[in-house]
Amino acid sequence: MAPTDPEIQVVADSKGMSRTAAQVIVREIAQTLRTKESFTMVLSGGSTPRGLYTLLGTDASFRKEIEWSKVHFFWGDERHVPFNHPDSNYRMAHEMMLSRLPVPPGNVHPVKTEQFDARGAAEAYEREICTSLQVASRQIPRFDCVLLGMGPDGHTASLFPGTKAIHEQERLVVANWVEKFKTYRITMTATVFNNAYFIIFLVSGGEKAETLQRVLLGRQEPDRFPAQLIRPTQGKVLWLVDRAAASRLNL
Numbered sequence: 001m002a003p004t005d006p007e008i009q010v011v012a013d014s015k016g017m018s019r020t021a022a023q024v025i026v027r028e029i030a031q032t033l034r035t036k037e038s039f040t041m042v043l044s045g046g047s048t049p050r051g052l053y054t055l056l057g058t059d060a061s062f063r064k065e066i067e068w069s070k071v072h073f074f075w076g077d078e079r080h081v082p083f084n085h086p087d088s089n090y091r092m093a094h095e096m097m098l099s100r101l102p103v104p105p106g107n108v109h110p111v112k113t114e115q116f117d118a119r120g121a122a123e124a125y126e127r128e129i130c131t132s133l134q135v136a137s138r139q140i141p142r143f144d145c146v147l148l149g150m151g152p153d154g155h156t157a158s159l160f161p162g163t164k165a166i167h168e169q170e171r172l173v174v175a176n177w178v179e180k181f182k183t184y185r186i187t188m189t190a191t192v193f194n195n196a197y198f199i200i201f202l203v204s205g206g207e208k209a210e211t212l213q214r215v216l217l218g219r220q221e222p223d224r225f226p227a228q229l230i231r232p233t234q235g236k237v238l239w240l241v242d243r244a245a246a247s248r249l250n251l
C-alpha cells in the first residue's frame, strides 16, 4: 500500500503554529473520544513543542474541551537522563503541561531512565507500551496521535542520520547510540510511528528550511534525512510549519 500524502500547513510564525497545533489536537482528541474510551498521545521533545504544551496546559479554551482523564501520554524519544534533568523531555512536558492538567498519574508513561541503563530502559518502555495499548507480542501498537519534530540535520525523534535505529524493523523502542552526542537516546522506531492514526510534525525556523525542502520534495534518502522514514500507509500526516521553515517549499 502506498504511503498517504502528507498535508502541509504553513502558519505565520511559531506562536501561530503552536495555537494551530493545539486546535488540531484538541479536535482530534474530542473526535476520537466520541467512539473510544481513551486517547493515546506520543509527545516529542526539543524546544519547538514548548509553546504548544504551554497552551494546552494553561489556555482555558483548550483545557476545558478535553476529558483529560481519558488521555494517555507517551514519549517518542527520551534522553538517558534523570526525570529532573534539564535535558529531559519528560521534565519539559511535565512542567509546561502535565503538571497543569487533571491527568491521572497512571496516564503518564515516561521512559524509566532512572531505573535502567539505556538498553534496559528501551526494553522496559516497549513492554509498557504493549501493556498500555494491550497489544500482543509481535503486534505493532497503534497510537492515536504522534507529535514529531525535525532537526536541521533531518532527524526526527532520536532517529539520527547514519544511526542504527534507522534500520530497525523488529523492535518498537531501541537505545540508539548517537555519536555526535556521544550518548544513547531511547527512541520509538519508524515501525511504531508509521502505524499511528495521526502524525503531526511541528517545524519552525529558517535554519530548517533547506532540510525541510529536501525531506518533503527531494528524493528518498532516509539515511541522510530520517524524517523521510515517516511514511504511514494508513495514518494521516500533517506538517505544521512556520513561514521561515517553509521558505524553500514554494507553497
Ligand code: 6PG
Pocket (backbone or CB within 6 Å): 044, 045, 046, 047, 048, 049, 077, 078, 079, 089, 148, 149, 150, 151, 155, 156, 157, 158
Ligand atoms: C528531542 C526531540 C527531537 C526534536 C528535534 C527538533 O528529543 O530532541 O524529540 O527529535 O523534535 O531535535 O528539536 P527542536 O524542536 O528543539 O528544534
